[in-house]
Amino acid sequence: MPKDLTVVMEDRPGQLAMVGETLGKAKVNILGGCGFTSLGRGTLHLLFDDKSVDAAKRVLQQAGITVQGDQDVLVQKVPDQPGALGKLARKLADAGVNINLIYLATDTRAVFGVSDMAKAKAALGGK
Structure with a gap:
């Protein structure tokens, strides 16, 4: 991880x-x-x-x-288009996951520090 x-x-x-x-x-x-x-x-x-x-x-x-x-952090591919980060953040929020860290990495990926890794992975499709 x-x-x-x-x-x-x-x-x-x-x-x-x-x-x-x-x-x-x-x-x-x-x-x-x-x-x-x-x-x-x-x-x-x-x-x-x-x-x-x-x-x-x-x-x-x-x-x-x-x-x-x-x-441990969750690294998630983010489409390079308006609203994409908001959609991912909404999925995490709706799953009850708090984001305590966010930054972008190479190749349009977002790095999330979250309160619950298992819930976060499930909310974003298990990736």
Whole structure:
């Protein structure tokens, strides 16, 4: 199952470069992600497949980069058309699933952190 890693760092130049270089040197591929800053801190959400997530955590921590946590995520293909994301979100809402994380990944895929993975998968057709 794909995993989202939450990485926390100082909000200053070069931090994202350090993360990318660290993972690149270890040959760990990032499948998607998003980032934001607030109150002097930067937070990254990075998507990895289940085969590389442990290596990602290890090399980041060895480089002194804080991995705050990880979570299983649902990666869902989203048609590149108006309203497509809304339709997926509505299916999850109607199934009683809360979305606590959303970002887009490569190849028009959406990454969802959800309150109930089994319900979310069932709501979206078991994918």
